[in-house]
Amino acid sequence: MTDTIQTPDTPAATFTDFGLHPSILQAVAETGYTTPTPIQAEAMPLVMDGRDVMGAAQTGTGKTAAFTLPILHRLMQYANTSASPARHPVRALILTPTRELADQVSDSVITYSKSTPLRSTVVFGGVDIGPQREALRRGCEVLIATPGRLLDHVEQKNVNLGQVGILVLDEADRMLDMGFLPDLDRIVRLLPAKRQGLLFSATFSNEIRKLGRSYLTNPAEVEVAARNATAENVTQIAYPLAGSEKRAAVVHLVKSRGFNQVIVFSNTKIGTSRLARELVRDGVKAESIHGDKSQLDRMKALDAFKAGELEVLVATDVAARGLDVAGVPCVINYDLPHSAEDYVHRIGRTGRAGKSGEAIAFYAPEEERYLQDIEKLIKSKIPRGHLALPAVSRRPAAPVRGERRAYTPGSAPTRAVDDFFDKPYVPSNTVSSPATPERSKPAAESGKKSIGVLLGGGR
DNA sequence: AAAAAAT
Structure with missing residues (x-):
């Protein structure tokens, strides 16, 4: 700066x-x-x-x-x-x-x-x-x-x-x-x-x-020169992540980077609520905002965020456009928006008033196509990165009281996840050398292999 | 595909 x-x-x-x-x-x-x-x-x-x-x-x-x-x-x-x-x-x-x-x-x-x-x-x-x-x-x-x-x-x-x-x-x-x-x-x-x-x-x-x-x-x-909303003062990066890793990645980013005010965009109202709840349980000060919440709760969440009382505001696209919160240093696209324009609006919540900002996107290999749509719209490449997560925070969240956990077959993490990270397949009940799965290979590399999505694109 | 908005 x-x-x-x-x-x-x-x-x-x-x-x-x-x-x-x-x-x-x-x-x-x-x-x-x-x-x-x-x-x-x-x-x-x-x-x-x-x-x-x-x-x-x-x-x-x-x-x-x-x-x-x-x-x-x-x-x-x-x-x-x-x-x-x-x-x-x-x-x-x-x-x-x-x-x-x-x-x-x-x-x-x-x-x-x-x-x-x-x-x-x-x-x-x-x-x-x-x-x-x-x-x-x-x-x-x-x-x-x-x-x-x-x-x-x-x-x-x-x-x-x-x-x-x-x-x-x-x-x-x-x-x-x-x-x-x-x-x-x-x-x-x-x-x-x-x-x-x-x-x-x-x-x-x-x-x-x-x-x-x-x-x-x-x-x-x-x-006004569309500024591509990708103003020069907003740094963009995309991390390939499995769905099961995304929450830990948010926690990691908030804690390790010291972001004090992060807006995390999710595609669904239910996902938005759940993520906020889980983040709180992970020790992150978080609230959610979406259209199924009462207007009072929406205003409370926004006010708390503006007042700096929250580390993370988890939001649907209700907050994607126009919202002006001073000094948001980072926007995370927890899910990639399926419309490239929405991406532009979402990341426009950071890097405002001449300040610098970071826009981080999480994506699954099959979402590569959306990323390419976005790049076409903003006429620039979004660098792919690799996020090294501390092994411990990859554990699945403990059930929130009163809530049923999604069903996961006890001994078989989905094969796709392991393929994605180019790791040997290890059933979770046999797991765990304590010195855990260092992912030696950048995930982006294996992401490149999914040529199928390239062929599958186009309408 | 999902989100938002009057009740």
């Missing part, structure tokens, strides 16, 4: 150059940020001019501030300090795909609007609707929401969207993935036709362009 920042040959603008309203500029100054990121430098003047914008940018590129700051600036034209809700109609509506993201955008809006009379409210599902209803009835200029709960409020007539002059669709590609299109259509029909529209997405797919055509008017396109 160096103190010097590599500057491109563009002149280093500062936030004072944008002509932001003084109250907003003051809040920016208090955050300590002075130099806008590329997406901010490009998008902010356009938004301040009232243009519609399609932006391609990962979160962590400063995207949230890139739309929040100019929106607040524009709203200051209407600002008043009256207590009447009628005097605080919703002027800007920001939609996000997940609840956590809505909460996070809300935090940002609160931060940047604190020296202004502008009010903001955030609404999303999974929590008591009452306080949200009260807040909406008190009035707010900026509303951040997930689509479902917003429509709920609309039906209950808690909010009127008839004066929304600015609409933001954040992580629009994700919203489409999640089937929000019908909800979005319903919401947009409630808005005035004359409005400013901003749409942010990781990529400009055909579907996104179509969405842009139907919701935006003559949008300017802002594409």
Whole structure:
């Protein structure tokens, strides 16, 4: 980590150059940020001019501030300090795909609007609707929401969207993935036709362009060099590991590398819960976050992680996009995501704000194909490594109380595992010279042999 | 393939 920042040959603008309203500029100054990121430098003047914008940018590129700051600036034209809700109609509506993201955008809006009379409210599902209803009835200029709960409020007539002059669709590609299109259509029909529209997405797919055509008017396109999300400050590596070794590998990495805050991505909600539970039993401070947990538990886990009370946050892809936790030094893909784009989003949780980060992937030999898909997308090779695990931690976990252990035939570890590590086959009941299985041969070597997966690829 | 989101 160096103190010097590599500057491109563009002149280093500062936030004072944008002509932001003084109250907003003051809040920016208090955050300590002075130099806008590329997406901010490009998008902010356009938004301040009232243009519609399609932006391609990962979160962590400063995207949230890139739309929040100019929106607040524009709203200051209407600002008043009256207590009447009628005097605080919703002027800007920001939609996000997940609840956590809505909460996070809300935090940002609160931060940047604190020296202004502008009010903001955030609404999303999974929590008591009452306080949200009260807040909406008190009035707010900026509303951040997930689509479902917003429509709920609309039906209950808690909010009127008839004066929304600015609409933001954040992580629009994700919203489409999640089937929000019908909800979005319903919401947009409630808005005035004359409005400013901003749409942010990781990529400009055909579907996104179509969405842009139907919701935006003559949008300017802002594409921040996709940074491949594999920013130079994120080191990537992939370790071939058998499923039975992955948990020990997490423990080993956390303990030996001294990572204080690691996000571990698993592909399933059940696997996520179980892994967190087992890690705790292994002496790792861990919690899980996924969509089957109550919103309260999700928020608790995230808050504990942000507060540094957890070493590991085990997560499904609910946390893959947009979540901004400062200073996460390492992301582990416990399972490889089956979509290469998800990989990019997941590892984007580390190496943020110019800090360095590590992205570690575990993979089984038959998953080599996914790794290659990812490499194709990010246009670079992910080095394969070999992780030497301390022999002792390879023992299977003792059963967690009240939980049935998966059935494992007592005397026969699966042959595939042993093949993979190029070891002689040793039934586990005869095992164990105490001076245990030093794996002399890098696992990656044997991984190379699985040519079958190469042939099997391609759709 | 699985995840997320109103109840």
